[in-house]
Amino acid sequence: MFLKDNRQTWDKLTEIVENYLEENKDHKTPVVRYEPATKLKSLLNLNLDENGVAEDLLLEEIKKYLKYSVRTTHPQFNNQLNGGFNFEALLAEIISFISNTSMATYEIAPVATLIERKLIEELNKKIGYHDGGGIMLTGGSNANMLAIHCARNTHLADVKFRGNQGKDLCIFVSEEAHYSFKKAVMLMGIGLDNLILVKANKDGKMQAEDLENKIIAVKEAGRTPIMIASTCGTTVKGAFDPIEENQKIAEKYDLWHHIDGAWGGAALFSKKIRDYLGEAHKADSFTFDAHKLLGTGLITSFLLTKREGVIKAANSGGGSEYLFHHYENADFDTGTASLQCGRKVDSLKFWLSWKAWGHRGISEFVDEQLDKMHYFANYIKEHPRLKLIAEPEYLNVCFQVIPPSSSFEINQFNVDLRFRMVKDGRFLVNYSSDEDGTIYFRHVFCNNVTQKRDLKYFLDELVKLAE
Numbered sequence: 325m326f327l328k329d330n331r332q333t334w335d336k337l338t339e340i341v342e343n344y345l346e347e348n349k350d351h352k353t354p355v356v357r358y359e360p361a362t363k364l365k366s367l368l369n370l371n372l373d374e375n376g377v378a379e380d381l382l383l384e385e386i387k388k389y390l391k392y393s394v395r396t397t398h399p400q401f402n403n404q405l406n407g408g409f410n411f412e413a414l415l416a417e418i419i420s421f422i423s424n425t426s427m428a429t430y431e432i433a434p435v436a437t438l439i440e441r442k443l444i445e446e447l448n449k450k451i452g453y454h455d456g457g458g459i460m461l462t463g464g465s466n467a468n469m470l471a472i473h474c475a476r477n478t479h480l481a482d483v484k485f486r487g488n489q490g491k492d493l494c495i496f497v498s499e500e501a502h503y504s505f506k507k508a509v510m511l512m513g514i515g516l517d518n519l520i521l522v523k524a525n526k527d528g529k530m531q532a533e534d535l536e537n538k539i540i541a542v543k544e545a546g547r548t549p550i551m552i553a554s555t556c557g558t559t560v561k562g563a564f565d566p567i568e569e570n571q572k573i574a575e576k577y578d579l580w581h582h583i584d585g586a587w588g589g590a591a592l593f594s595k596k597i598r599d600y601l602g603e604a605h606k607a608d609s610f611t612f613d614a615h616k617l618l619g620t621g622l623i624t625s626f627l628l629t630k631r632e633g634v635i636k637a638a639n640s641g642g643g644s645e646y647l648f649h650h651y652e653n654a655d656f657d658t659g660t661a662s663l664q665c666g667r668k669v670d671s672l673k674f675w676l677s678w679k680a681w682g683h684r685g686i687s688e689f690v691d692e693q694l695d696k697m698h699y700f701a702n703y704i705k706e707h708p709r710l711k712l713i714a715e716p717e718y719l720n721v722c723f724q725v726i727p728p729s730s731s732f733e734i735n736q737f738n739v740d741l742r743f744r745m746v747k748d749g750r751f752l753v754n755y756s757s758d759e760d761g762t763i764y765f766r767h768v769f770c771n772n773v774t775q776k777r778d779l780k781y782f783l784d785e786l787v788k789l790a791e
């Protein structure tokens with residue numbers, strides 16, 4: 325039928341994709357063909373015509389799309405907390421697209437519902453949640469927001485009906501926490517003033533002492549603390565907040581303890597660094613993005629909870645008339661717990677990858693990435709023109725390039741170098757800054773195709789570019 329009638333186009337597309345991926349093997353293939361937005365607009369044919377266009381023109385547009393898009397599957401793309409992808413995830417994505425269903429009810433997504441439940445069960449086992457729950461959702465940002473929603477629903481009676489009831493509900497996060505917490509409190513009517521930023525040390529870890537002092541101060545001011553969110557694997561430095569200490573403080577003040585493990589949660593699979601998440605099973609909830617380190621493709625996100633039913637308790641309401649029927653599988657319907665109505669099947673990508681790789685394969689992959697990170701960090705330490713900014717704990721390496729002459733200001737030099745690198749196009753690595761004005765490259769070890777030789781090539785070429 326559909327594919328059969330379009331077999332030639334499908335074959336041509338496969339060839340285009342094959343060539344595209346093969347080109348990544350050539351060092352000369354740019355990661356990005358940078359064009360300013362106004363120029364790019366003129367290079368693309370964005371018009372939508374009255375009569376449509378023929379198939380060969382569509383294929384030309386696809387080629388152009390690939391040409392000017394950033395190649396996140398290129399070994400020199402180490403810019404973002406996603407990059408590269410698993411072949412199994414690609415297969416799964418095609419299948420879930422073709423079967424195009426919504427996760428709202430078991431009735432319309434029977435297999436996908438069971439797969440999602442299985443993933444939640446396995447992840448909960450890894451955390452150590454024995455009676456856990458969870459749901460997949462549209463990103464780690466939304467998982468963090470849903471965690472706040474669960475904490476608020478647990479701490480504030482009638483919140484579903486009466487809102488925040490004029491209370492200053494306070495949430496404590498590290499100053500290095502992901503910005504999604506800011507978005508969440510803005511959206512939920514909690515307000516930015518009630519998102520209390522706790523000091524982090526120079527390696528990016530939350531300081532438990534400052535946390536406790538801030539909780540005491542907030543209580544004394546008559547405000548209502550409800551949640552501590554520890555980050556495991558901070559976005560910039562990859563730091564792990566002290567979860568044992570934070571857990572004790574959460575218990576002492578009766579607060580919900582959330583772990584944002586969107587990035588660092590992959591340590592659950594590691595033999596080398598599983599202990600970073602030692603006491604995670606005591607926390608109330610846990611965010612995890614498989615689309616970050618595990619290459620399952622955007623989006624593969626989870627909110628996992630220590631207790632079953634807390635998500636549904638916070639989110640249920642509506643839809644019962646036309647969607648959620650009383651039938652033998654009603655308990656399997658996930659739409660009563662999710663924020664969305666239509667929800668994409670994101671589970672298949674991760675399940676098929678996990679199935680193919682096994683527990684051992686994923687564990688080995690995480691540990692290989694750590695090995696590459698150590699190689700890279702050591703290379704920087706030994707290089708006279710490179711300087712580490714913080715001792716890396718996880719898969720983020722922050723460093724500066726030392727300018728060839730003292731007439732350059734080092735921070736501005738690194739920013740200029742980074743934008744020169746983007747225009748050069750061969751590499752893409754992001755940069756960030758600290759409060760004291762230090763600006764540095766942040767190299768992340770996410771992309772599964774980047775090898776040690778690519779890492780060495782990058783650093784050597786970067787120093788050459790700096791000359």
Ligand SMILES: Cc1ncc(COP(=O)(O)O)c(C=O)c1O
Pocket residue numbers: 405462463464465466502504555557558559584585586587613625
């Ligand atoms: C620590 C941390 N939490 C949450 C997020 C947000 O995840 P997502 O991009 O899936 O919304 C990120 C994204 O980089 C992150 O680094």
